[in-house]
Amino acid sequence: MAVITFPSVEDCASIGREKDTVVADLDGTLLIGRSSFPYFALVAFEVGGILRLLFLLLASPLAGLLYYFVSESAGIQVLIFATFAGMRISDIESVARAVLPKFYSSDLHPESWRVFSSCGKRCVLTANPRIMVEAFLKDLLGADMVLGTEISTYKGMATGFVKKPGVLVGKNKSYSLKKAFGDTKPDIGLGDRHTDFPFMNLCKEGYVVPHKPEVKAVTIDKLSKPIIFHDGRLVQKPTPIMALIIILWSPVGFLLACLRIAAGALLPMHMVYYAFWALGVRVTVKGTPPPPVKKSSGQSGVLFICSHRTLLDPIFLSTALGRPIPAVTYSVSRLSEIISPIKTVRLSRDRARDASMIKKLLQEGDLAICPEGTTCREPFLLRFSSLFAELTNELVPVAMVNRMSMFHGTTARGWKGMDPFYFFMNPSPAYEVTFLNKLPQELTCGSGKSSHEVANYIQRVIAATLSYECTNFTRKDKYRELAGNDGIVVEKPHIKPNKVMGC
Numbered sequence: 001m002a003v004i005t006f007p008s009v010e011d012c013a014s015i016g017r018e019k020d021t022v023v024a025d026l027d028g029t030l031l032i033g034r035s036s037f038p039y040f041a042l043v044a045f046e047v048g049g050i051l052r053l054l055f056l057l058l059a060s061p062l063a064g065l066l067y068y069f070v071s072e073s074a075g076i077q078v079l080i081f082a083t084f085a086g087m088r089i090s091d092i093e094s095v096a097r098a099v100l101p102k103f104y105s106s107d108l109h110p111e112s113w114r115v116f117s118s119c120g121k122r123c124v125l126t127a128n129p130r131i132m133v134e135a136f137l138k139d140l141l142g143a144d145m146v147l148g149t150e151i152s153t154y155k156g157m158a159t160g161f162v163k164k165p166g167v168l169v170g171k172n173k174s175y176s177l178k179k180a181f182g183d184t185k186p187d188i189g190l191g192d193r194h195t196d197f198p199f200m201n202l203c204k205e206g207y208v209v210p211h212k213p214e215v216k217a218v219t220i221d222k223l224s225k226p227i228i229f230h231d232g233r234l235v236q237k238p239t240p241i242m243a244l245i246i247i248l249w250s251p252v253g254f255l256l257a258c259l260r261i262a263a264g265a266l267l268p269m270h271m272v273y274y275a276f277w278a279l280g281v282r283v284t285v286k287g288t289p290p291p292p293v294k295k296s297s298g299q300s301g302v303l304f305i306c307s308h309r310t311l312l313d314p315i316f317l318s319t320a321l322g323r324p325i326p327a328v329t330y331s332v333s334r335l336s337e338i339i340s341p342i343k344t345v346r347l348s349r350d351r352a353r354d355a356s357m358i359k360k361l362l363q364e365g366d367l368a369i370c371p372e373g374t375t376c377r378e379p380f381l382l383r384f385s386s387l388f389a390e391l392t393n394e395l396v397p398v399a400m401v402n403r404m405s406m407f408h409g410t411t412a413r414g415w416k417g418m419d420p421f422y423f424f425m426n427p428s429p430a431y432e433v434t435f436l437n438k439l440p441q442e443l444t445c446g447s448g449k450s451s452h453e454v455a456n457y458i459q460r461v462i463a464a465t466l467s468y469e470c471t472n473f474t475r476k477d478k479y480r481e482l483a484g485n486d487g488i489v490v491e492k493p494h495i496k497p498n499k500v501m502g503c
Helices: 026-030 037-069 072-084 089-098 100-105 110-118 130-139 171-181 194-200 240-266 269-278 313-321 334-339 351-364 379-391 416-424 451-466 475-482
Strands: 021-024 121-129 145-149 151-154 157-162 188-191 205-208 282-286 303-306 327-329 344-346 367-369 395-403 430-435
Touching (some): 026 121, 037 072, 037 100, 037 130, 072 121, 089 130, 089 157, 100 130, 110 188, 145 171, 188 194, 194 205, 240 416, 269 313, 282 313, 303 313, 313 367, 313 395, 313 430, 334 416, 344 351, 395 451
Parallel strands (some): 021 121, 188 205, 303 367
Antiparallel strands (some): 151 157, 395 430
């Protein structure tokens, strides 16, 4: 029997391919890594939490044995069942849209992408569940068609099984390709293993992608579309070893997080910096913060405008200053309010009430605001522009940066009440607080500048300090993209509807 051989993808010309059709495998072909476990693990953790991740990890040895010694199909079926069984389809789609693209795009094979991106029509044929990869492939790689394993569902829930013809490996790939293209032969077929050869034989040209783990992934700027919004709790890709570390650390990390939160909530603010340092939380302060305003002087308090990183921004601002600074928020969970060591004030829809409340707070002392918006189209920043800038000219921009090694301390999809816990569950989380110069009098509303001009100037100053690029996207854009909502925590109405809320 003749041995089928294909030339290397490095030998494939990419010039003049605008009218050609390419069909490519995913793992080991478009992606450098050949294992799909980390992406199943991401779905497992983001939807099912630490217990689902543990279940997947325990099932992975069986999946590996079946994959290498029985069949690829059987091994992948185990991963699909362990990951998806009982999950809502909407939750899987949400993770596929908001979490997976960043991790997939960081592993894109340069030679495969060179050929794939040069073709006018692009198709991906993969053993991975289509629901898991389609958003990334279509939105960021410009794929026109995604043929993947179809998972079985019941009343909006995944059963853990797959639909016919089963997992797309070997002959099932060639069957799906024939069904999609009919008698038309695609111009280029890209694969990386012998089970890809059946569908590659159906293409006019076939090229194999050699396994080279050391190859450098494509940089993000080379993608068809930049990644601006990203969600998810995990900082690193959960390989089997990393997944085990996460599982073993989580109980310890949660207890440590509770201790750190208790220290921040119960100790006097001037002691919190030292308590955090003793508990492994690093706070770096740069710049010269203004001194506290004396009530006897009759001066208005300083308004600190911070770049938004997590719900803990005003807490670490207060830690850096050594005194509690009340914070104005757009939306915050009730649990976050309860455990917060500082006063939190929510803006309402009543402008007169907000103005009166904020004016009173500024008369009492300093105030902090951490808007998520990036332009003056953002409702919260618009409120800042037209309301805060009219109430005070004492404006100090503050650039916030945080570092986490295991868990992200913010999410658009999940419950915001867990944000502080996830941040403090990191082995050694860090915050860097940089106080910038107070706005000169001539750049405030008191000197004739419009409130929008003031807000945009502050945005540019903070962005330049952090080496960020300003965009036209708003907070609503972010939450609609990642979570399918406007990012507002809806409170249950109290029995007394006229009672003042959140003060």
